[in-house]
Amino acid sequence: MERSRSTRIEGPGQRPWRFDFALDHDGTVSRQTQLTRALVREIQRGRLQPGAMLPGSRTLADQLGVNRKVVVAAVEELVGQGWLETRPASGTRVAASLPRSAVADVELPPPRKTGPSRREAPFVSITDGLPDPRLAPIAELSRAYARALRSVHRTAVGYGDPAGDPGLREVLSLFVNQARGLSTTRDEVFLTRGAQGALGLYALAMLGPGDVVAAEVPGYAPAWRAFEFAGARVTHIPIDGDGLRTDLLEKTARRLAGRLKAVYVTPHHQYPTSVSLAPERRMRLLQLAERFDFTVLEDDYDYEYHFEGEPLLPLHATGGSRHVVYIASLSKLLAPTVRLGYLVASDACIRQLRQTRAVLKRQGDTVLERAIVELFEDGTIQRHARRARRTYKARRDHLHARLSALPSLRECFEYTVPAGGLALWLKLRRGSAEALVASARAERLLIAPGATHLPEGHLEAFRFGFAAHAPDELSRICDALARCVSR
Incomplete structure (x- = not known):
């Protein structure tokens, strides 16, 4: 002192x-x-x-x-x-009246330095098909975000539209119409916090106790949790090499006698297996939606990443717009931390979503939304999408080559190289997925067993997300896997 x-x-x-x-x-x-x-x-x-x-x-x-x-x-x-x-x-x-502020009067200790242990390498996760944030146009996004923040500060006089920034909704409407074959307007687009945010908001706005949602199995468990959180019950429909078993869905719809309100599907690259819904089943699904009056929740989370042939048009674009809610995400295109998704739905559905959003949190992330408008308009996102697609295809091919080159992995796993997506679905020919998970942890490698994608039971498979790892990193991961299966 x-x-x-x-x-x-x-x-x-x-x-x-x-x-x-x-x-x-x-x-x-x-x-x-x-x-x-x-x-x-x-x-x-x-x-x-x-x-x-x-x-x-x-x-x-x-x-x-x-x-x-x-x-x-x-x-x-x-x-x-x-x-x-x-x-x-x-x-x-x-001052005669002294201030009291819950923020300004708080003094926090200096941040502690944290990081991985010097003795142990950090864990490497291959549990999902996440994009590589190192490829994202972060510098461009940062500059656009700063400009958007200044603009909003100058012009905003209150809360924004619960459906999201009108400019980005207009841009996305043109985008899905041109690139994905939809026929929609700005008023039918609703911005959300990623695809999961779209699922959660839809569930709260449109579902309730007594309603039933059918979903693929194996499938995307976070979507099931969103429906259940709203009070709905989830019934599971198996998939095979052609996607959702629409014959079993028909039996389920008939049995539920009007209580089936929605069917959740990932038809382009099924989660977690990456298989595509066969054309005849796509048409059958839309026919069943018309016949039994349920909504198809189409989660098209990684449409940009299709590497061979022409990508399948969304169900919403093939005459099913009356019964289809189309959900997509820019988080898979940019980075997981950029939480921005959207859905395309009917006027009646959009009205319900507006009312629900207004109660929960009034509006979305206006600054981020306006920054993304700028990146679309100057072509940054389009250029990034082309570059990322080439990069991820090369990583998929490298992973396939490494899995084929290592005898222990070639003998242990079977899989089909998907035409698109950011992950491989590896099925074990021998051993158990749980044992492999435990062995992988000793190699500082995180794997989610197939049971993660089931409501119950075991599945001797796992999803290998390759997109977030460069070729040399994928080689090291494959070497670690080879040591695991050799045990």
């Missing part, structure tokens, strides 16, 4: 008295911060009462041994915070 010389200060209604206080000798903060903290501390302790007058800046600077500019800046800061007040020709006094 560094103690000042005596400071004379005038109390309310009387002339100055002697007043001593100390500055913290803290080399990590400026002298201005030391002074502001010291004054606030004395005010909070009650030594400086409301209305008490401070000495002039020159006097205080001389007594504390600091530059007068430091004192002036500290006083201005405390006036801005409400601790002090200045009166013309009367000097500076402690």
Whole structure:
């Protein structure tokens, strides 16, 4: 602690008295911060009462041994915070009404340095088909975000549209119409926090207790949780090499007699197996939706990543728009941390979603949405999509080559190289997925067993997400897997 010389200060209604206080000798903060903290501390302790007058800046600077500019800046800061007040020709006094702020009055300790242990390598996860954030146009997004933040600060006068920024909805409407064959307008597009946000919001807005949702199995368990959170019950329909078993779906719909409200599918690259829904089953699904009056929730989470042939048009684009809610995500295109998705639905559904969003959180992320508009308009996202598609195809091919080259892996796994998507579905010819998971942890490798994609039971398979790993990283992962299966 560094103690000042005596400071004379005038109390309310009387002339100055002697007043001593100390500055913290803290080399990590400026002298201005030391002074502001010291004054606030004395005010909070009650030594400086409301209305008490401070000495002039020159006097205080001389007594504390600091530059007068430091004192002036500290006083201005405390006036801005409400601790002090200045009166013309009367000097500076402690404010009559002192501030209390849950944020401004909190002092947090300096952040602790964290990181992986020096003795152990970090875990490497291949549990899902995530994109590689290292490829994302982060610099462009950062600049666009800063410009959008300034724009919103200047122009926003209240909360935004619950459906999301109209500009991005317009851009996405044109995008899906041109690139995916839909025929929609801005008013039929609703922005969400990723595809999972779309599922959760739809469930809360459109489903309730007593409703039933059919879903693929193996399938995407987070979607099941969203439907169940809204009070609906999930019934599971098996898939095979051609996708959803529509013959079993028909039997289920007939048995439920009107209680089947929705069918959740991932028809382009089925999650987790990556198989595509066969054309005849696609048409049959739409016919069943018409016949039994249920909604098809089409989760098209990675449409951009199709490597061979022409990608299948969405169900929404093949005459099923009346009974299809189309869900897609920009998070898979950019990075998992960029939480932005959207859905395309009927006017009636959009109205319900608006009402639900307005109650839950009023609006989406307006600044991010406007930044994404800019990246679409200047072609950044389109260029990134082309580059990422080439990169991920090369990584898929590299992984296939490594799995084929290592005898232990070739003998242990069977799989079909998918035409698109960001993961392989590996089925074990021998051993159990749970044992492989345990062995992989010893190699600092995280694998999710096939049971993760089931409501119950075991499945001797796992999803190998390759997109987030460069070729040399994939080689090391395959080497680790080879050691695991050799045990």
